[in-house]
Amino acid sequence: MALAVFGSVLWAILVSVFSRDVGGSPTMSAMTVLLVAAAAGVVAFSTSPFRAPFSRPAAVSFVVLLGLATVTSVAAQWGPDTNAQNDFMALVTAVGVLVLGPYRPWREVLLAGIAFAVVNGVVWGIAAAAFPTSVPVAVVVLLASAPTVVLTTAATVYAATFVRLAERVQIRAGSYSVERADRDGIARSVQQDRVTILTRDVAPFFEELRTRESIGDADRERARQISDGIRRVMVADADRTWLEQAVLADGGERTVVTDPDGAIRGMDVDQRTVVRTFLRAALAAPAVDPAGVRLLVEPHAEDPSRTCFDVQMSVADSDVGIHRSFDAYLAVLRVTFPDLDVAVRPSSLALRFSYDQH
Known part of the structure; x- marks a missing residue:
């Protein structure tokens, strides 16, 4: 145009x-x-x-x-x-x-x-x-x-x-992203954790019990430890926010998410959809190492009714390449979060914006 x-x-x-x-x-x-x-x-x-x-x-x-x-x-x-x-x-x-x-x-x-x-x-x-x-x-x-x-x-x-x-x-994207996608992400994460426990602890333990003639106190103690481990995983699943679930579901196991108060839950449907889409694209980008992504959610310094979202990202690309890869997503973020502040430098991308608690 x-x-x-x-x-x-x-x-x-x-x-x-x-x-x-x-x-x-x-x-x-x-x-x-x-x-x-x-x-x-x-x-x-x-x-x-x-x-x-x-x-x-x-x-x-x-x-x-x-x-x-x-x-x-x-x-x-x-x-x-x-x-x-x-x-x-x-x-x-x-x-x-x-x-x-x-x-x-x-x-x-x-x-x-x-x-x-x-x-x-x-x-x-x-x-x-x-x-x-x-x-x-x-x-x-x-x-x-x-x-x-x-x-x-x-x-x-x-x-x-x-x-x-x-x-x-x-409407369709919001419905899927917040309800179905979160549910699917939780299900995949829970399933992966359960499979890990089963293959690492439960299955070998049952195999040992099957070959024994009697069960002793050591076996009972080990069973209690395995059950405690399962409970800890279930508690961790229940405490995770949708942001943590989204990051895990999109391959960000090494990404650091800091949200001690769970304030990310205050985003509305549209905001969650936009943030999740950006993070999915970022974590899937060849130039982005998920271990170099830092997400911080903290109270707004001047307005207690708002929350700040900070993204620090290491990108193995020039500033021109970063713009080429993420400008379309940044445009949508700017529409959704008008106070978006973007800092692009060679090998790094930093974002900061705020939102009202809903």
Whole structure:
């Protein structure tokens, strides 16, 4: 999408320099190009995965910049409109609505499209009224607004459909991640611990008893030790949080999880899903050693109602490689936890964010 806006910048430059049908104002032409370039810069900066989400202020800035560019483009060629190909801003604003479609709610996309259509219709209508041609003013207004109206309809439908599909996926993913995945993770962990005890202690002990003619006090003492070991494993399973279960289930047996108060249980369904997805990807990454991952959950220093989650991770990769591997996950984390703080250095990745206790 950013490429489409940058293409609009190039188009604006070419039309302003090589396809002017009136002398107009070179200053206004330069201003138009600069405004379109600024709008492209807003999109490029705000849609970067490392800076997601594309916020409402950024979207408003984008709309205002393109709206002003529309006004200055008409002012730059103030006079009889003899070449419709010079009216490039009608299509640029239409493309601008498409750019907003994947990033903002459908209502905001619709409002942006209406704003662009109104601005286009008004400024070209004023120019057509000031310099009459064989084309009626009403037709000029319609032609100026039509591209934006058409693409606004498409972008609005896309945004609304995407939101509905995302909500369905979120519901399913949340249900699986917190209920079924936690249950499956606990079951696998418990099964693994039970199998370890059976193969290491219970089975050999029963095999010895089977070959003996009588059972003595030493055998009874060993049986009590084995039963105590089983109870300790069961207690440990019961005390584990969903985070510890998730780390174990994803191959993080050597990962250090520090959460003495079990505060991680305060995360809601969406937050758990996002954190678990990131940790699963991190622990499965070839450049990440699970033994070099440290997870710390502690009370917020300034707000007792919030909890801080700290991730320290050793990554055998450059900072560019770390961005390439984790930027998509960091974007989702930033949407879920707006105060996310990320520090990327060669061979290390550090995250810190906070959440309310639910």
